Amino acid sequence: MNLDLNSSRRQFLVGAGLLTASALLPNPPALAQTSTIRIGLMLPYTGTYAQLGTAITNGFKLAVAERGGKLAGRELEYFSVDDESEPAKAPENANRLVQRDKVDVLVGTVHSGVQMGMVKVAKESNTLMIIPNAGLDAATGALCAPNIFRTSFSNWQPSYPMGKVLADRGMNNILTLAWKYGAGQEAVAGFNEGFIKAGGKSVRGLWIPFPNVEFQALLTEIASIKPDAVFVFFAGAGAAKFIKDYNAAGLRRQIPLFGSGFLTDGVLDAVDKAAEGLETTLHYADGLNTKRDREFRAAYSKAYKSEPDVYAVQGYDAGLLLNIGLDAVKGDVTKKKEMIAAMEKAKIDSPRGPWTMSKAHNPIQDIYLRRVVGRENKMVSVAHKALADPARGCKM
């Protein structure tokens, strides 16, 4: 039917009952194509991990901005919740985004304990979820699910290679120290596994509750034990405080300090020279010197007037992954199966280096050994090429 009718003729046909008013409207595109895509950002914007949540948000929005503010031609609408790194509030916060705000995709979070609550809600509601930081091993392990993807790491992943680095240096008696919650416990377990497998001998663990930063008693204990080296898991503002305290106690030159790279990422401005020389392992580093990374860093610092860190990269890659899923279904989020299939096959051209998705939906990626030089976590070497998480217990 030709709808190119002038208005008096249209009025006549409607009046004569030859056309209904609705027939005069152009064919409406499917609703899924016209409405916005609703993104639930559940991240910490206050507390010790606040800076991490902001960097992830910035990275995600940069990936969207680079595509003209749309993904697969569709506008995004954001619904944000400050999860405060508070596990007890996680189910309520995630449910609010899913039930009340009716988000199409959940993006979050940073803290492994909060992630546990989000995993439960995402599984129950079958909401597509992209994890842009929290390393909770089970999210892509025993609790893995088709609708859960991660663009960051498992807690095992960046710590495991550091075990071999220290064993190869003949360091035998290692003391570990971490926040006593999922991430700290899994990071230490990953380190221990790598250390013992590479021939290391003795590991002793000290713990402090999250997000406690009263380190004095522990530093006194470390000084009296005199291990060959200390391996730690801390991140965000707590990591900055630990580095400063370790240095002020005079331990940095006496007992070498190592960690997964969260110890020194995003904190070097805050600690000044106290981190100089610290070595860590992580899936991102300064000085990668690839065209991809240089372009990303230039775009990020132009947009946000600050240098990107690993958290910004993980957020950015969450945007890239979602874009791949949405492109495959031309923006129709209701085609979840097709979206998931495309995301499973994704090859992410990331600033950290290219990576692919494991069967359990976790990045298979290079882990770098880095050393702090001035305000940079300089790449020293690749500590483990294309490392995949063991995904223990995942049945997918």
Ligand code: BEZ
């Ligand atoms: C976690 O809780 O999984 C986590 C938090 C900050 C940095 C790395 C891991």
